[in-house]
Amino acid sequence: MVNALVRGGLLQEALNIVQEMKSNGIPPNTVTYTAVIKGFSGNGNVKEAVQILNDMEGGETLPNLRTYNTVLRGCVQAGDYGEAQNIMNKLSQHNLQKDHSTVLSLLKLHVQQMQIKEAWSDFQELLNFPITIEPTIYTLLATGAALAKEEAITKEVLDKLSKRNDLTPLILREIQTIQSYKAKAVPNPQKTDRLYRWSEGHAVNWSLIPKGPVNMEICSGLGEWVINRCKKEQDKNWISLEQRYDRVLQTWSKMELQKITNLFVCCGEASAILKQDCFKNKLDAIFVNFPDPPHNEENNRLFNADFIKLVHQVLKAQGTIEVLTDDKHYYNIITREFTSSNLFSEHPTQNSNDPTYFDELEKSVGRTERFSTAFKKRN
Template sequence: YLTGGGELNTVLGTSIIKGLVGAGRMEEATRFLEEMKAMRVPPNDRTLKTLLRGCLRWGRGGEAESIYEEMRAQGMQDQVSDALMIRIRCQDGRLEEALSQLRGLTGPAPLSRLAVGHMLLMEGRDGEALEQAARAMEEIGGAGAAAVDEISKLKIKTDAEFIQRIVEERKQGRRDEQSLRPSMQDLFLSSSSNVDKGNLKTGLSKLLRAVGPDKPLHVELCAGSGEWVLDRAGVEDANWVAVEYRYDRAHEILTRRSLLGLNNLVVLNLDAALVCSDLLRPASVRSMFLRFPEPMGAGSVFFSPSFLRAVHKNLEPNGTFNIVTDDSDLRDSYLKVVKSCPQLFKARSTARREGAKKGEGAVSYFDQLWRSRGFQERYFIELGKVPRNV
């Protein structure tokens, strides 16, 4: 478009950056910002906030600090950029800076309060964590409530309740504060810190050896903030792996995992397709789960015959791949792919009106969200591995 003579302006440039950020192409987004400047198309506060959101989502704290500096220098810094920086600093373990910035905020910032609340809990500062949870709830109940969308409200409520639950359980002596301090790195592999496949593979084997080698292994792909997998890992004597490519969500799973004291869950901040094709050992996984993949997102992109071949290879001889979706088009497209590979899987597809499986207990955030919107039809696809020699 541009080489054909199309004119770049700030709004168009910001939209291009937004698209790149959404796709996780942060290097290109940053390069594009530089190109805009070189072409004398100045970024505005929206452009830079879009990049800050990307830094939160894809775990780029250092870059966020320089963008924020630029905003301050140009007088573009505001409540939104500050609220984002608080969350980014929490992700980077910079609690004191986040706290002092939070104290300086004048308007509501419930998600930032909750990020701080979780970090305070990690430090054993329960009273302060509770206060932040209470204030976050007030902020979505009060006059500003209309400005907060339904998805954020549900997330805020879930997060605040989680903080209250941990504090309550500690009071009752059911949680030992010290047990919550396993080193984060010991259970976390992130593509943002470690991109070499060989290293990732070794890293994953090390993590799995550390959680206990002789138990069945279950893997949830596209785990979101991990409510479902954390619940399952809490009740089942097995090892679990949660795969989520967004850094902010993977970080949330890890934080909760630490606060819940679960030592049988490994979090991989990586692409699900990469984990299946290159990182898991052959025949090592008892069951694989994919729950509520985004119909328009990577969920539909990576579900291909080669992906199924990789999953087939990873599963134990009687292993299963369990998929849940509320989107009938997505179900149909998945079943079409499965049917094109009869040598790999036998499919059983059912529909139920209820959200969670009866007796399963665990309900994820997206599960609740869709239920709250009245989307109650769920499609369950169970894929049983066809042994190689049949």
């Protein structure tokens, strides 16, 4: 029951069952606790995941390595390095040895912090495990090393990667980009004006976005699509919006590597950011590529009536929104929501076929069908 609720995105309901079990004198087992922690961690709510972990540690059911790794992966997604350090301290206290999942999370966190020597050490440790390391981990480390002017590490990682025979065209292009990068100074994602991270009471500084047309991509993922559009349409300004901080940093890194000057990167939940007054009537077009489909219509996380109204509010007169998905059911939900709102009229689609990591991933498992829909704002 708990696993089903978590998979359906009904996290509070799953947590309520855990609390009810405890109240009835039935301690949930480690698997049940870990499932709930996974739900909150994967949803970006590391604080709640850690609270559940603390409840475990203070009760009858102790966490295991998988539980701690689950929270650690949440720290990666949220960019919470401080909490990740706390988790590592807990592993030491309980004499739990790192496995490949632990080391992989540490590598990603160290790259986020631009601690490249530590990430390189993690990478070498990862090579000792009997696993196949995804090419994206190589490019993640090589990108961080290039930006940090760690030329020897960059070269060694790319040399190892180039010997593989499973590289996609997207990865090959990334290798070329990294190899051609010439660093002048080491950029810092914590101190840049072109990366905004949502926090209560802290709004986007619109003056940092140059004058001219402004388009936005929501659900930017790893940033390939929006980077390509920035290069093709240099007369427009672009905003990339993504909830997961680890993905946001990869977009920022690509922007730095390719010296993109017409992109502003935002990290946060779409509705929370678009509610800010500075976005009202400011966007010429919005593109949403491969949004995660909801597990059920009641838990429609993005495209609901409130979000449709918000899109109408931030678009300029005659502004458009276009959505691309590989899920026909979700396509039908989205089309229905926009049509029933009476705030938009149908509009021809213009979405380019620029490749993305997720697009290639879906095609690799035979999911090649795509559904695209577009709407224009009614005044």
